[in-house]
Amino acid sequence: MALITISGYPSSGKSTRAAQIHDFFSSDPSPQLKVKVISDDDLAIDRTSYDDSLQEKTARATLFTAITRHIARDTILIVDAMNYIKGFRYQLYCKAREAGVRVATVYVLATPDQCREWNNDRADGKRYKHETLDALIQRFEEPSSMVRWDAPLFTIPWDDPRPPLERISDAVTTGIVKPPNVGTQITPKAPTDALRTLEHTTNALVSALMAAQAASPLGGPIVLTLDALDPSPNNSANESSVLRVRLTLPHRALTLSELQRLKRQFVAARRKAVTLGSTEKGRVEWGEEGVGRAFADFLEEGLDVGR
Numbered sequence: 001m002a003l004i005t006i007s008g009y010p011s012s013g014k015s016t017r018a019a020q021i022h023d024f025f026s027s028d029p030s031p032q033l034k035v036k037v038i039s040d041d042d043l044a045i046d047r048t049s050y051d052d053s054l055q056e057k058t059a060r061a062t063l064f065t066a067i068t069r070h071i072a073r074d075t076i077l078i079v080d081a082m083n084y085i086k087g088f089r090y091q092l093y094c095k096a097r098e099a100g101v102r103v104a105t106v107y108v109l110a111t112p113d114q115c116r117e118w119n120n121d122r123a124d125g126k127r128y129k130h131e132t133l134d135a136l137i138q139r140f141e142e143p144s145s146m147v148r149w150d151a152p153l154f155t156i157p158w159d160d161p162r163p164p165l166e167r168i169s170d171a172v173t174t175g176i177v178k179p180p181n182v183g184t185q186i187t188p189k190a191p192t193d194a195l196r197t198l199e200h201t202t203n204a205l206v207s208a209l210m211a212a213q214a215a216s217p218l219g220g221p222i223v224l225t226l227d228a229l230d231p232s233p234n235n236s237a238n239e240s241s242v243l244r245v246r247l248t249l250p251h252r253a254l255t256l257s258e259l260q261r262l263k264r265q266f267v268a269a270r271r272k273a274v275t276l277g278s279t280e281k282g283r284v285e286w287g288e289e290g291v292g293r294a295f296a297d298f299l300e301e302g303l304d305v306g307r
Helices: 014-026 047-051 053-070 086-099 112-121 130-139 165-174 194-215 256-276 288-302
Strands: 002-008 034-039 075-080 102-109 153-157 220-227 242-249
Touching (some): 002 014, 014 075, 014 165, 034 053, 053 075, 053 086, 102 165, 112 130, 194 242, 194 256
Parallel strands (some): 002 075, 002 102, 034 075
């Protein structure tokens, strides 16, 4: 459904705003809607974690792991943390796009002096050290509605008794769900036998072409029958060991050297796709039939066959 990122200085009242937003959405009687708050307290992240940069990175990784685990299209997830680094907010934005949920940022605005006063008044054992509080305030990167990962942005002053709950609700329930882009899509990995299938199918197609040309001149549409690498158990005995590939050839003799050259180019591109999971023209099919069809199209293009 949505990811709501709470941001603000330490001890600025973020948990209070997160609770208000949680209670507002929880009042919805819809059984399909889940509302969850993730905070440092829920993950047992102590305030002393922010005293040291290494511990802080570990705490931030713990928070991101929890967000990844709970983000879903049927859940309004409220992240109650400082989220003071714009790079981390961008990381959350990318995760939301990957999950296909809406986003919103709530900036709890309070003055540094007010935060210091509230931090000193805390009696729950969750007080920041004075030097840690000052350092976090100094490093804070303020959210901006001008950047896509912070938009839509709702700024709530510390003395505002009630946040704009209806506007936040509209943003996370009826706003635009941004589709994943290349940077946020999960790319499927190639199977472990991808290179074996690639080499076998391309070699078999080149051999079949040369054998057919030796038997009679070729030209125009033809169908080549190749030996399959892994016969399918669902096919009959006569069909299980063959693969049929259709392609169109030019009306001239083909040389083994030009077919091998085109094969090397095709295999090189596919080898690169083994690690990337895609090519410039889209996703890759790794089965014998898909490789055979793709190689046939590549040969037609490389041999300048008129369509």
